[in-house]
Amino acid sequence: MPDRLEEYLDTVREQVRWKRARDGAAQELRTHLLDQRDAYLEQGMDEEAATKESVRQMGDPVEVGVALDRVHRPKPQWGLMALVGVLLCMGYGVQLLLREVTAISDPLLSVDFYDSRWIVFAVVGIVVMFAVYLMDFTLLGKRPMGCFVLGILFLTVVFLTSRKVAGRPFEIQYCLLLAPVMLALLLYGLRGKGWKGLLVDVGATLALTVLALLIPNVTLAMLICCTGFVLLMISVKRGWMGLPVKKGLAVLAGLAGMAVLIFGFLAMQSVYFRRRFWFALHPELDPMGRGYHAMVIRSLLDGAQWIGRGEVTVPGYNPIERYLPNIHTDSLLTWLIHRLGWAVGIVVIASFALLLVWMARKALRQRGMLGCLVSVAVVSTFAIQVFTYVLFNLGFCLTGTLPLPFVSYGNAFMVVHMALIGLALSVFREESLPVQNDKMQTRKQMPLTQLIFWKDGDLVIGFSRLKQIR
Amino acid sequence: MGADKSQLAGSAAMLIMKLLDGQDMYGYQMIEELRRRSDQTFELKAGTLYPLLHNLEEKGYITSYQDDADAARPRKYYHLTKSGREQLREKQVEWRRYSRAVDLVMGGGVCFA
Numbered sequence: 006m007p008d009r010l011e012e013y014l015d016t017v018r019e020q021v022r023w024k025r026a027r028d029g030a031a032q033e034l035r036t037h038l039l040d041q042r043d044a045y046l047e048q049g050m051d052e053e054a055a056t057k058e059s060v061r062q063m064g065d066p067v068e069v070g071v072a073l074d075r076v077h078r079p080k081p082q083w084g085l086m087a088l089v090g091v092l093l094c095m096g097y098g099v100q101l102l103l104r105e106v107t108a109i110s111d112p113l114l115s116v117d118f119y120d121s122r123w124i125v126f127a128v129v130g131i132v133v134m135f136a137v138y139l140m141d142f143t144l145l146g147k148r149p150m151g152c153f154v155l156g157i158l159f160l161t162v163v164f165l166t167s168r169k170v171a172g173r174p175f176e177i178q179y180c181l182l183l184a185p186v187m188l189a190l191l192l193y194g195l196r197g198k199g200w201k202g203l204l205v206d207v208g209a210t211l212a213l214t215v216l217a218l219l220i221p222n223v224t225l226a227m228l229i230c231c232t233g234f235v236l237l238m239i240s241v242k243r244g245w246m247g248l249p250v251k252k253g254l255a256v257l258a259g260l261a262g263m264a265v266l267i268f269g270f271l272a273m274q275s276v277y278f279r280r281r282f283w284f285a286l287h288p289e290l291d292p293m294g295r296g297y298h299a300m301v302i303r304s305l306l307d308g309a310q311w312i313g314r315g316e317v318t319v320p321g322y323n324p325i326e327r328y329l330p331n332i333h334t335d336s337l338l339t340w341l342i343h344r345l346g347w348a349v350g351i352v353v354i355a356s357f358a359l360l361l362v363w364m365a366r367k368a369l370r371q372r373g374m375l376g377c378l379v380s381v382a383v384v385s386t387f388a389i390q391v392f393t394y395v396l397f398n399l400g401f402c403l404t405g406t407l408p409l410p411f412v413s414y415g416n417a418f419m420v421v422h423m424a425l426i427g428l429a430l431s432v433f434r435e436e437s438l439p440v441q442n443d444k445m446q447t448r449k450q451m452p453l454t455q456l457i458f459w460k461d462g463d464l465v466i467g468f469s470r471l472k473q474i475r
Numbered sequence: 476m477g478a479d480k481s482q483l484a485g486s487a488a489m490l491i492m493k494l495l496d497g498q499d500m501y502g503y504q505m506i507e508e509l510r511r512r513s514d515q516t517f518e519l520k521a522g523t524l525y526p527l528l529h530n531l532e533e534k535g536y537i538t539s540y541q542d543d544a545d546a547a548r549p550r551k552y553y554h555l556t557k558s559g560r561e562q563l564r565e566k567q568v569e570w571r572r573y574s575r576a577v578d579l580v581m582g583g584g585v586c587f588a
Contacts (some may be wrong), residue, residue, distance in 0.1 A: 029509045030529070033502060037521050040503040064522025073527035076533055372538060437533055 010124040012416065013060050019069020027438030038063060068278075077437050088360050088410065089134075089426055093127055095353065096412035097200050099341060100124075103333055103414075106251075106340070109326040119333050119414045126416040130423030137427030138434065149194035153209070156187040161453045162217065173220050181225050184213045185232035185386045187415040188380035188427065192240050196374060206237055207260065223404040224393050232385040234261060236378055245374050285403035294355040301329050302336065305343040307452075312346035324475035333414040335406050338398035353412070355466045357391045367433050376432040383429040487519060487527060489566040495537060495555040495580060496563060502528065502551070536562050 014035055018027045023063055038059050045055035053246035063069065100120035106115050145152055160180055167174030191209055195202035210233030217226035234257070240246050241253035272278040279464065280295065288296025309315035322328045325343065332340045342350035361384060370378035390407050397406040411423040481580045494505050494512075502524055509517045536559030542550045555563070 030525075032549065033525060033551050034521070036501075036550060039548055041521070049561040062521060064520040066522075068524035069526065072522075073529065076526055174482075372532070380563070386508050439529065 007059060008058050010035065010042075013063065014065050016282040017067035017070040017073065018460075020067055021074045021077060023074075023077055023079055023438075025435070026073075030073045030077060032071070033249065034154065062146070075194075075366060078437060079434050080437060082433050083455045085360070085363060085433070086432060088329065088356070088363070092356060092360065093131075094413040095356065097127065099126060099412055100336065100414065102334075102344070103337075103340075105331050106326045109324055110332065122416060123414050123419070130419045134423040134427035134430070138430045139426050140427075140431060142435065143375060143432045143438075145190055145379070146193055149190040153187050153191040153194065156183065156190075157212075160184070160216065162194065164219070173222070176417070177216075177220060178222055179212070179415075179421045181217055181220075181222075181229065182386060182407075182418075182421050182425065183218075184229045185236070185382035186379060186425070188213070188229075188233045189236055189375075189382040192236055192245075192378055193375045196240070196245050199247045202246055203248065203253070203256070205239070206233070210234070210237075210436050224407055225440065227393075228386060228389045228407075230264075230380060231389055235365075235385050236382060238368075239377065240374070240379060243374070245409055262323070282403065285401060288400075288402070298330055298336075299400050299402040301325075302339045302402070304436075305329065306400060307337055309350075310341050310346050311467060312348050315343045315346070326385075332407050335413075336398060337413055339400075339411060351421060355397055357395075357410075359390065361388050364429060367436075371432065371436060373436075373438075376465070380432040383425045388424060487523065488531060489563065489570060490517070490519075491524070491527065491531070492536060492555060492559055492563040492566070494559065495553055499552045499554045502555070505553075509543070531559070535559070551559075 014031045017034060018031050021030055022025045041062060042052075042055045043060035045058055046052065049349075050058065079105045097120070098122045104116040107114055107119055111118070133210055160177065162185075163180045166176060167176040169175070180419060188206070188210060192202075193207055195206055198205070210230060213233070214230045217223075217229055237246075238254070241248055242250060244250060246253060272282070284291050284295040285299065288299035290296060290299045294338045304319045304322060305315065305317070308318040317323045317325055326332065329336050329340060338350060338353065341353065364380070364384045365388070368377060368384050371377035371380060379417060387410055390410060393404065394406050394409045397404075403420060408418045410426075411419075486544075490509060491505060494500060494508055500508065502521065505522060506519050506521060509519055528537065528539075532539055532553070534555060537553045537555055539551050540552050542552055
């Protein structure tokens, strides 16, 4: 009598307070009850007695439900949120301090021009972060390919309609920060698709990289390319692509090597890239041209104190606020080290390192494919951004830089950063949802004993299962 | 009593991990196998088993995957992870020490010499 089973399962479900965990938790119990009932039927019991006995065997439904409720609860991410809060407070403090820069570098603006806008977008960002955090991120996994195609259309439209700022389309730059998450969704949609899936993903990663190069923004291109590679590597390593792991990783390593060689060769062929690389290493060779920004940064860092305001070692760079470009956005860390000392700079860098390591550990621990890939995409995006920013601000200016998340002035960038962090937090919040299925895990992990086994004294070869694995 | 319960839960977790050490299994299979191997002594209730499995999965000692060969009755198989295997080894050492101590006390008066 299946009604009795359903009644039992309903009681269990009611005890689990997190609605989204209910079905996942109950599904397994249903299969068990049916197995148990069949076993009793085989022993000769009638259906009603068999159902009754299997329900009795399962134990008190309230107790079972309460025990499941204890395991499956949303995990609020207060710790990470507090850290983001600290970084935002730090950012606002820096923006207030930057009023003295505005007064000198942009005397026509009111001194609170930047910080008053910064705070508005920070508040919008916080609202967006909470909205994304409370959203069910698994909705993205319902139509991953659709989301990816929509994302591509959206980026194309933005690219074509972007305003040109300093000769480059502007809006597309912050929108492209969403590309790694799009690639995570694409990979999720391509799970189990083998070599064909791998090829499609590599093609999509290259296409998005080329889009960034068309801006041209080399930092963004590098960010997309590296993140795409990391995501693909994780998918192959965990068997989600349905490929032999070692062979898949070897092919990936080959592809990466080839990409580096081809890019290196092309870059070396181009006079522009060769000069750019050369001046990044030796900015002193062109102190008033290509090496200018790096030279100012290096001279400021040379004069920086451990704590307190540093000296300006080159008299021509005084007052520094007029000579160091883009202090509110790109050169903020250099200025901070010069203005307050190395100790403060190190605290800022360490805070970001803490955030990144904390998030990376959580991301790699995710059991579900979608959660793992989405959170790794977010962490890699932040990691590459922070890494290039710090390098740039320490005087190695090979590529331009993107704003420092949560600190730099950058209105829309701020909102995109907050949305991304909200997405990662949403994944971490839902990590204790019962894993429902990542079908392709079956391929890698189904052992031989489940294909060839003894049953009732017969040796059984499970051809139906074999078919499924292929 | 709380202490007894946690002791029981502790050894049930160890027994389950031991079962999974040999091969991946689904819940029903584990209960049957435990009963068979313990000579019909251990009758683990399914209602106890599943929360325990989900708990072990949460801790990363086991992982699960679904076999949809029978669409009406999808089976969730559990697999012992590397950290689960380490945990099992530790638990086994702990258990041997404990059971030896119990044996010493309980059988303390017996002398076979």
